[in-house]
Amino acid sequence: xxxxxxxxxxxxxxxxxxIAADMPNxxxxxxxxxxxxxxxxxxxxxxxxMELIKQEVSAEKWIEIPDEVRDIYSIWRPTPLYRARGLxxxxxxxxxxxxxxxxxxxxxxxxxxxxxAQAFYNKEEGVKRIxxxxxxxxxxxxxxxxxxxxxxxxxxxxxxxxxxxxxYRKVMMNTWGxxxxxxxxxxxxxxxxxxxxxxxxxxxxxxxxxxAIERAAxxxxxxxxxxxxxxxxxxxxxxxxxxxVLQMEKAGELPDVVIAPFGGGSNFAGLSFPFLxxxxxxxxxxxxxxxxxxxxxxxxxxxxxxxFGDTVGMTPLLPMYTLGHNFIPAPIHxxxxxxxxxxxxxxxxxxxQLIEAQAHDQLEAFAAGVTFAKAEGIIPAxxxxxxxxxxxxxxxxxxxxxxxxxxLFNLCGHGNFDMKAYEDYFAGKLVRHELSDSEISNSLxxxxxxxxx
Ligand SMILES: *Cc1c(COP(=O)(O)O)cnc(C)c1O
Numbered sequence: 317x318x319x320x321x322x323x324x325x326x327x328x329x330x331x332x333x334x335i336a337a338d339m340p341n342x343x344x345x346x347x348x349x350x351x352x353x354x355x356x357x358x359x360x361x362x363x364x365x366m367e368l369i370k371q372e373v374s375a376e377k378w379i380e381i382p383d384e385v386r387d388i389y390s391i392w393r394p395t396p397l398y399r400a401r402g403l404x405x406x407x408x409x410x411x412x413x414x415x416x417x418x419x420x421x422x423x424x425x426x427x428x429x430x431x432x433a434q435a436f437y438n439k440e441e442g443v444k445r446i447x448x449x450x451x452x453x454x455x456x457x458x459x460x461x462x463x464x465x466x467x468x469x470x471x472x473x474x475x476x477x478x479x480x481x482x483x484y485r486k487v488m489m490n491t492w493g494x495x496x497x498x499x500x501x502x503x504x505x506x507x508x509x510x511x512x513x514x515x516x517x518x519x520x521x522x523x524x525x526x527x528a529i530e531r532a533a534x535x536x537x538x539x540x541x542x543x544x545x546x547x548x549x550x551x552x553x554x555x556x557x558x559x560x561v562l563q564m565e566k567a568g569e570l571p572d573v574v575i576a577p578f579g580g581g582s583n584f585a586g587l588s589f590p591f592l593x594x595x596x597x598x599x600x601x602x603x604x605x606x607x608x609x610x611x612x613x614x615x616x617x618x619x620x621x622x623x624f625g626d627t628v629g630m631t632p633l634l635p636m637y638t639l640g641h642n643f644i645p646a647p648i649h650x651x652x653x654x655x656x657x658x659x660x661x662x663x664x665x666x667x668x669q670l671i672e673a674q675a676h677d678q679l680e681a682f683a684a685g686v687t688f689a690k691a692e693g694i695i696p697a698x699x700x701x702x703x704x705x706x707x708x709x710x711x712x713x714x715x716x717x718x719x720x721x722x723x724l725f726n727l728c729g730h731g732n733f734d735m736k737a738y739e740d741y742f743a744g745k746l747v748r749h750e751l752s753d754s755e756i757s758n759s760l761x762x763x764x765x766x767x768x769x
Pocket of ligand 1: 425426427454455543544545577578579580581582583584653697699700728729730
């Protein structure tokens with residue numbers, strides 16, 4: 317009755333997996349926001365170190381993980397993979413359920429997998445300060461932790477709503493030496509513009525990104541770092557799936573369905589891409605399902621076209637599923653999922669129907685999360701609750717079809733800093749929130765960017 321499938325430190329994978337090498341349709345290039353022409357890697361040089369830019373456009377299938385990065389990974393990696401026997405029992409599930417647990421990292425989620433790698437490459441190139449944005453505080457914490465290890469200053473623009481909902485995330489970042497500014501702030505042009513239009517703006521990831529980029533663009537020793545969406549970020553997260561492949565082999569199982577919550581795509585890509593490799597290389601048919609909130613449904617109800625990564629329109633135009641860069645998601649508690657767009661690689665894979673997406677309401681997600689916590693002990697991050705809701709839906713399908721499948725999902729973080737969200741859920745303060753078609757079409761109507769044929 318094994319529950320926990322572990323790996324030794326020696327089994328930490330030595331390479332990240334770059335799915336671009338195996339994609340039938342390669343990711344489309346980013347476009348310059350002014351000329352609308354494809355931009356070269358050099359256009360990103362003011363914001364990112366060269367090594368990360370190379371990874372962003374790399375066609376190499378395997379990219380070696382530097383020893384220094386693997387050494388830091390070994391603080392918490394390999395992470396455990398569990399058979400959810402308690403949950404199977406509660407659900408009377410005909411399907412076997414497994415989950416990869418990324419909440420055992422120092423900051424409590426999958427985010428340090430890329431934060432450590434990014435801080436390492438910045439340090440190699442002499443960078444003194446990194447700016448970034450954070451929604452729920454997960455990314456800011458991870459980057460603060462990583463920057464501190466490499467003696468780099470860290471400046472975090474935190475979405476104002478989360479800044480007030482999650483004061484302890486801020487203290488956590490401060491403990492690792494970072495400074496944290498609620499966004500929109502009056503410290504940047506972008507922030508002042510938003511505040512002028514709406515002094516009570518709860519902020520959004522898109523706005524915070526604009527602020528952090530502006531700061532980095534102003535100073536040559538300062539670079540910017542993103543915790544999701546970009547190809548190199550998704551690449552670093554494949555350590556998760558690489559380990560999970562080994563662990564599922566040990567368990568003697570190959571999953572039929574791989575599920576992960578979806579914000580910008582990094583933890584989804586991290587777990588699913590190494591399994592998707594078997595589909596692309598060997599024609600296996602593992603279903604990979606991204607779970608997004610019904611209140612921010614870019615994959616299930618957005619459009620595939622060029623759009624900005626931020627709200628103000630400072631980033632290159634990226635070909636992605638989007639609700640429009642002016643879309644401000646409702647203040648639901650899964651802060652990490654409140655982003656208008658999706659990673660370029662994940663978007664292309666969805667367009668090509670090589671992956672799937674589902675949307676779940678937050679009430680449904682919290683109900684699933686609470687059932688999980690009672691059955692398995694770990695209290696999931698609200699983001700992860702959306703994946704658990706998808707697991708429940710798949711179990712129901714298996715029951716209806718009388719099939720016995722194996723499900724694997726990403727428990728990408730714990731919810732120990734999210735007690736406010738759970739408190740609101742128990743007090744009945746969370747509301748069902750579904751967007752109307754007109755809200756979505758209004759937001760998309762504002763897009764002036766090129767359509768993709
Ligand atoms: C950041 C975060 C997410 C969403 O971001 P992705 O890039 O889609 O993974 C989901 N869950 C947790 C716990 C997070 O910290």
